[in-house]
Structure formats: C-alpha cells, structure tokens
Amino acid sequence: MEHTTQNPQYRSGFAAIVGRPNVGKSTLMNRLIGQKIAITSAKPQTTRNRIQTVYTSEEGQIVFLDTPGIHEARNKLGDYMVNVAMGTLSDVDVVLWLVEASTYVGKTDKKIAAKLKNCKTPIILVINKSDTVKREEMFGIIDAYKDLCDFAEVIPLSALKGENTDALIPLILKYLPYGEAFYDEDTITDQPQRQIVAEMIREKALKCLDDEIPHGIAVTIERMQFTDKIVNIDAVIICEKDSHKGIIIGKGGAMLKKIGSAARYEIERMLEEQVNLKLWVKVKKDWRDSDFLLKNFGYDPKN
Secondary structure (H helix, E strand, O other): OHHHHHOOOOEEEEEEEEOOOOOOHHHHHHHHHOOOOOOOOOOOOOOOOOEEEEEEOOOEEEEEEEOOOOOOOOOHHHHHHHHHHHHOHHHOOEEEEEEEOOOOOOHHHHHHHHHHHOOOOOEEEEEEOHHHOOHHHHHHHHHHHHOOOOOOEEEEOEOOOOEOOOOHHHHHHOOOOEOOOOOOOOOOEOOOHHHHHHHHHHHHHHHHOOOOOHHHOEEEEEEEEEOOOOEEEEEEEEEOOHHHHHHHHOHHHHHHHHHHHHHHHHHHHHHOOOEEEEEEEEEOOOHHHOHHHHHHOOOOOOO
C-alpha cells in the first residue's frame, strides 16, 4: 500500500459508533464504507457484537467499530451487548455518538452522555435522520445536546439517504494520529465470512418474523463448503420456545423457505457464487441467559 509510507500526512486510527438501539449505527457504517457488512433492521438491538470495518483513502484509514445499541439489559445477552458497547470507548481514537434528529433527549441518551462525559477520547455528535426535520429545526436539536458533553464536532446527516455523510470522513480523520494503515487497502472487514453469513440469515429472519421472536433467535453455521460450482451452507436458527419454532418454520415450511430464499440472495451477492442454503430450526430454552450457550453462539460474556 504505497501511499501509506510515502505520505507523511497519512492518518490511521479507530472510530467507535455508539448510541441507543435503532438510531442507524449499522446503516451509517455500511454507508461510509460503501458496502453492506452490518445487518440492519427496524427492530432494536439488531447488532449484538462489535463489528469492525475498514475505510481506506489517499488521506488515511479509518477502522470503524459498530457497537450494539446501549439499552436497559434484561438478560445476560443484554449485559454482554452493553458491556461490548461501553468497553469500546477506551480503545479508540474518536467516538461518534449517533442520535436522532429530535429535541427530546431520552433517559438512555442521558445515560450515554454521562458515560461519555468522563471519556478522554474526542466525541463527534452525529445527528442522524436530518432529512426528517426542517433545516431551521436543527439549531434547536443541537441546542438540546450541546451542554451534555464537550463535543469536538457536531454534524447532521442522513445515513439512509447518504446526505452529508461524505463530510463526516474528513472530520474523523482530523482526530486520528499520523501513521501507516493497519490493514491493506482491499480489506473491508475483519469479520469471518461464516459470521457475516450467519448475520445475513438472522437479518432476514428479523425482517420476516413477528416482533416478539427476533430477540430470541441466534444463527449458527454448521457447514460452509466451497466447490467449483456452488457453495453449500447448512445453518441452524436457534430459538427459545417450541411455539417460536413453529412460527419460524411456518405452515408447510413456508416461513423458513421465505427466510432462506431472501438470505440466499444476499449471500450470493456477497460471495459472488451460487449458494445452496439449507436451514434448520432448533429450540434452546432461555439461551440468552446461559453463559455456555452464549459463548457457543459467539457472544462470550467473559470477553
């Protein structure tokens, strides 16, 4: 990667995206790197692990860390997600605090502000969904947040529509140290392929299923075999109740087929290969409160 060694002005570092659930953190990260890595959903608490992606340009390299939404935890999985999000703050060079374009500052945002207040890392307040308010209303929204933290920068944008997202990159680079890139310029994510595939299946399940089920599902990849003509993938959707299993499978297997075909389409686009996807459904009662099962499904509470 030639320009990293020859350009003394090259910057590289880590930027964490934090915020409460459903404010558009994954949508923003996908937009900034120009590729879908983190799954998105209208349902809160979609991201469960810290997802790392890489943006590289001639000016520098930003390693983005998309974190789970900070919320009131109701089980061990919830505790794990909040700990992952908060534990990221001390590991990065800049924090992007993502909030919605509203003058109402809720309880969770006040809690996040209290945590960020003690953070020595520069904080950029990112006001998302700016397309949903009039331009003159933005002054009131900035006013509602300005005294909560000592912000290095404040920027309104729309992650979904891509409005003003380009202006965020130079703002982040400004706060990164000078130095060579951490990853080569072709790297987009450090996520293992199997993990991305599992998350893509979970995203389709989130979109197809009723509200009460998605928080209680996990996806594991049992087999991922590449051949000359096709990629064979065997995956298991884990749920917490027998009644949920019936809903996920659907009448005559219709729901499972719907989830599978939607997921296969996304996976084929990512792998640029034909995919043979087989899905099963298993019940693991109260897995979100089991240290053993959480670790098994990739959410290690000890980390």
